[in-house]
Amino acid sequence: MADRQCGSVRLPPGVLHVNSRPPLRSLDDALADLLGRVQPLAGTEAVATFDADGRVLAEDLVAALQVPPQDNSSMDGYAVRRAEIADEGVSLPVSQRIPAGQAAQPLQPGTVARIFTGAPVPAGADAIVMQEDTEAAGGDTVRILRVPEAGQWIRRSGEDVLRGSVVLQRGHRLDPAACGLAAGIGRDRLQVARRPRVALFSTGDELVMPGSVPPEQMRPGAIYNSNRFFLRQLLARCGCEVTDLGIVPDRRDATIAALRDAAGGHDLILTSGGVSVGEEDHVKPAVQELGSLDLWQIAMKPGKPFSHGRVADAHFIGLPGNPVSSFVTFLLLVRPFLLRLQGATVLQPQPMQVPVHFDWQRPDKRREFLRVRRNAAGGLELFPNQSSGVLTSTVWADGLADVPAGRTLAHGDPVRFLSLAELLA
Numbered sequence: 001m002a003d004r005q006c007g008s009v010r011l012p013p014g015v016l017h018v019n020s021r022p023p024l025r026s027l028d029d030a031l032a033d034l035l036g037r038v039q040p041l042a043g044t045e046a047v048a049t050f051d052a053d054g055r056v057l058a059e060d061l062v063a064a065l066q067v068p069p070q071d072n073s074s075m076d077g078y079a080v081r082r083a084e085i086a087d088e089g090v091s092l093p094v095s096q097r098i099p100a101g102q103a104a105q106p107l108q109p110g111t112v113a114r115i116f117t118g119a120p121v122p123a124g125a126d127a128i129v130m131q132e133d134t135e136a137a138g139g140d141t142v143r144i145l146r147v148p149e150a151g152q153w154i155r156r157s158g159e160d161v162l163r164g165s166v167v168l169q170r171g172h173r174l175d176p177a178a179c180g181l182a183a184g185i186g187r188d189r190l191q192v193a194r195r196p197r198v199a200l201f202s203t204g205d206e207l208v209m210p211g212s213v214p215p216e217q218m219r220p221g222a223i224y225n226s227n228r229f230f231l232r233q234l235l236a237r238c239g240c241e242v243t244d245l246g247i248v249p250d251r252r253d254a255t256i257a258a259l260r261d262a263a264g265g266h267d268l269i270l271t272s273g274g275v276s277v278g279e280e281d282h283v284k285p286a287v288q289e290l291g292s293l294d295l296w297q298i299a300m301k302p303g304k305p306f307s308h309g310r311v312a313d314a315h316f317i318g319l320p321g322n323p324v325s326s327f328v329t330f331l332l333l334v335r336p337f338l339l340r341l342q343g344a345t346v347l348q349p350q351p352m353q354v355p356v357h358f359d360w361q362r363p364d365k366r367r368e369f370l371r372v373r374r375n376a377a378g379g380l381e382l383f384p385n386q387s388s389g390v391l392t393s394t395v396w397a398d399g400l401a402d403v404p405a406g407r408t409l410a411h412g413d414p415v416r417f418l419s420l421a422e423l424l425a
Contacts, residue, residue, distance in 0.1 A: 024299035027367055031333060033295055034308055038315075040343035041267060043194045049183050052174045054239050055192035056342040061168040063185045067161035071121040072100075075153040078134060079104075079113040079125035082148055090144050091137040098122065112142060121154055128153035161185060171345035175425070193342040198235050199262035199314075201245035202228050203255060203273045203283060204321060209247070226391060227272040227326050231319075234330050235270070237424060238338040255286040263290070263312040267341060270334065273321030283318050287311060299405065301366040302388035303329035322388040328369050328400065331423045349422035351402060353414045358382040360409035367405045371397035372417070380417065394420075 025033070044058040073079065084092065095111035098104045100118035107113055107124035115121070115128060127148035137143040161167055167181055168174075174182075174190070182190055207225040208218065225247060235242045243266065248258045262269045271283055284307065287293050293309035293316075300306075302325035307318040317334055319326040336347035357379035360370070371393035372380040380401055383393040400423075402416035409415060 024297050024304065024366070025295065027298055027300045027332065030295055030298045030306070031336065034333060034337055035340050035347070037294065037308070038337060038340045041194055041196060041341050044191050045194055046189050046191050049179050049188050049190055052179050052182070052190045052192060053176055054237065055174050055190070055195075056239070056339070056344045057168055057170055057172045057174060057190065058193045058343065059191040060166045060170050061182055061185065061187060061190075063161045063163055063165050063167050065161075065185065066158035066163050067184055068155055068157055068159070070157045072155050073115045073117055073119050073121060073128045073153060074155050075128055075130040076116050077128050077130040077132075077153065078142060078144070079107060079115045079122055080127055080129055080144065080148060081107065081109070081124060082127050082150060084110060085129075085144050085147055088145055088147055091141050092144070094140045094142055096122070112144075126150060126154075169345070171343050173339065173342075173344050173346065195239050195241045196267045196338055196341045197243070197265060198240045198268045198270055198338075199243045199245055199266040200228070200231060200235065200270050201248050201258055201262070201272075202321075203248045203250060203271060205250045207247050207273075226323050227319075227321070230323075230327060231270065231272060231330065234327075234335070234424075235338075238335055239342060240268075240338060250282065252282040252286060255282040256289060259286055259290055259311050259316070263314045266314050268315045268317060268338070269311060270317050270319065272319045272326050283307070287316055287318070291316065298329075298333075299366045300329075300332075301364055301368045303332075303369075304366065306333060320388075323391040324371075324394060325388045327391070327394050331400075331420075332369070335423065349419060349425075351416040351418050354401075354417040355379045355412050356382070356401065356409050356415050357411055358409070359411055360403065363406045363408050365405055368401075368403040369418075370401040370403060372401045373398045374417075379412075380415070 047055060092110065092112045094114050095108045096105055097114040098119040099116050104120045104122035107122040113122050113125065127150060129144055129148050130153060133146040134142050134144055167185060168178055172178060202225055206221050206223055208222045210224050232242055232244060245258060245262060248254050259269060284293060287309045291309055291311040293307055295308035297304055298306045302322065303320055305320045306329050309316045319329050339347045357375060357377065358381065370386055371383045373396060375381050383396050385393065397420060399420050400418045402418060403409065
């Protein structure tokens with residue numbers, strides 16, 4: 001076997017260089033590994049349908065009725081028998097008036113029924129002539145100005161929901177439309193997965209909370225803790241109950257104490273900062289002392305220093321301290337993790353292929369997620385500063401361009417585009 005070399009130093013077989021590190025994990029492999037370690041949380045709760053937005057269904061919703069329950073009119077106009085209107089200009093008497101919410105009598109032969117949107121179609125009628133295609137012909141008579149087609153402007157019973165059908169499946173993450181659909185089949189309460197309990201803290205002696213020190217009095221090297229603000233709100237959008245443990249000093253004993261306290265009563269401990277490899281980064285050894293660290297360092301940019309492990313019965317996830325890195329790794333890794341905890345069946349939005357309207361000639365060995373924005377021409381514009389510390393880029397952008405490792409881009413090249421609106425939903 002040939003000797004291995006590290007720089008100019010020749011090493012004998014079987015000996016690793018003291019600075020050798022395991023290879024970076026690909027994002028896809030890391031996500032699959034992460035999700036493979038998650039079991040949906042036990043326990044559900046019943047919530048009012050009014051309050052169910054963003055929650056994950058813990059039951060199949062089966063319709064006990066048809067929607068609509070009977071044939072009804074989709075227009076204000078007149079219910080007619082088509083066979084009695086062979087030509088334009090036919091005049092027929094109005095035999096009844098049918099507002100929405102009232103029962104209809106069978107349509108008498110040789111007559112029409114005045115009908116309003118949502119009202120039940122009377123037996124014997126087979127079309128609706130909208131009001132604009134009629135005119136008054138004196139007394140209670142109306143003239144039909146256009147010959148109707150069969151079934152015109154009639155909503156059929158069950159065309160939206162059939163009795164006995166599953167309208168929403170267990171694992172569906174509810175949104176306003178889904179809540180409306182549940183209400184439409186008579187459900188005022190829904191059984192949903194319980195909220196994940198998350199302990200959140202930041203590490204870093206350089207961090208200062210906004211409001212505690214005015215900008216002109218900030219000490220050298222200090223920065224405001226922006227990560228704590230967007231991470232709390234991202235967790236809330238994922239349906240979590242958050243315990244904010246604040247800022248932990250850059251000391252190993254303080255980090256161990258914070259992790260030990262956070263492990264009790266929480267499903268996940270989420271930290272920001274302190275997960276790199278510097279001698280002031282204490283999170284990794286602290287987690288290893290208290291539990292296990294299963295996932296470490298990902299081949300993505302921004303966001304390489306990401307970690308997952310366990311502390312007692314709680315999952316641990318460590319995010320990088322740079323704000324854009326923390327933001328992006330949350331969306332691409334933590335968000336699907338939290339949705340899986342709640343039993344959701346759809347964990348990520350589907351990317352789109354969109355052409356870039358810029359040149360990217362700086363390929364990286366890691367997979368990159370560039371902050372971009374769609375323009376009026378249907379392409380993607382690039383934020384000029386892609387540094388992991390420039391949080392402005394995430395506010396300006398409406399999505400992420402997913403650039404494979406080692407790839408360059410020329411104007412017009414297609415790229416996978418991830419919508420921030422969907423990732424933040």
